[in-house]
Amino acid sequence: MSEKHWSRMEYLHQTVTNPNIVIKGTHSYYSDCWDHGFERSVVRYLLGDEISRDWEPLGHLDKLIIGNFVCIGAESVILMGGNSTHRLDWISLYPFMASIKDAYEFRGDTVLHDGCWLGMRAMIMPGVTLGEGAVVAAGAVVTKDVPPYAVVGGNPAKIIKYRLPVGDIERILALNLYQLPEESLVKMQPLLSSGDISALEVEVASLRQNAK
Structure with missing residues (x-):
């Protein structure tokens, strides 16, 4: 077709x-x-x-x-x-x-x-x-x-x-998510497709720590 x-x-x-x-x-x-x-x-x-x-x-x-x-x-x-x-x-x-x-x-x-x-x-x-x-x-x-x-x-x-509530938006923006490598974002899909900001913060912090 x-x-x-x-x-x-x-x-x-x-x-x-x-x-x-x-x-x-x-x-x-x-x-x-x-x-x-x-x-x-x-x-x-x-x-x-x-x-x-x-x-x-x-x-x-x-x-x-x-x-x-x-x-x-x-x-x-x-x-x-x-x-x-x-x-x-x-x-x-x-x-x-x-x-x-x-x-x-x-x-x-x-x-x-x-x-x-x-x-x-x-x-x-x-x-x-x-x-x-x-x-x-x-x-x-x-x-x-x-x-x-x-x-x-x-x-x-x-x-x-x-x-989202203003406080949640501020937390997400503070993560600078889209500065992460694209492949990292794809791997975080389960978190991105949820409302669990706390878990996302932990994951992003871990990724950046391991990248040092």
Whole structure:
């Protein structure tokens, strides 16, 4: 069967070719079965693809930086800086070519930190950072940075709740989990797939002690 199936995932480190997309690790994926894949369907207006890689940049080029264990739902959209040529402070929003360089406004890199999850049809606007373990609800439009382990939804997206109590989030962030070798994280899967933070702390401390 050659058709895509919803159970299959596109692992980004295997498919991404744009040098302005930085992929960490080998576990971040896109649920691509309903469209043409991550680079063609999700990433919009990012220079560096096969058509635009020789174009003269309008200004500083932005990058899309994706951590490890990031889950990107089907038909999500990540808007990048190539679309930042509609000036709200000008009389006309139209991107006239005669003034296109003056119209360009650098928004900064877009960053999806380790372990975050974009629900189906989520939209991430240019220059946004999603914190570690953050969740973007299906159909949300994210215009501002999202704190670690927050759940956001709506248009524009707002914080609905945090996945865990603040104290637990602080304990997890203090572990710097995603600085560990990828193979160590995979071995810790039973703990990562649980709510036992105390056991995770013991395991991480042991790993770091043995690595000395």
